[in-house]
Amino acid sequence: MPTYEYVCQECGFHFEEFHSIAEEPISHCPKCDGTVKRLINGGIGLIFKGNGFYLTDYKNKFSSGNQAKSSKDSGKK
Secondary structure, three states, X not given: OOEEEEEEOOOOOEEEEEOOOOOOOXXXXXXXXXXXXXXXXXXXXXXXXXXXXXXXXXXXOOOOHHHHHHHHHHHHO
């Protein structure tokens, strides 16, 4: 479930709410009961989780330098 940012149009209170995409957006400020506006943010970006990521994890086996050298060498013979 995503976290949404809101700002109150009346008092300027800035807050975040964690709710489902299917739920209706919040319409009233928890402090003054004024009208709120949902802010659009850029997201959190890329998150790496796990034991680690290495340069060779997702490397295409045909893009390695060894393949290119062997094909060049075979053309010279």
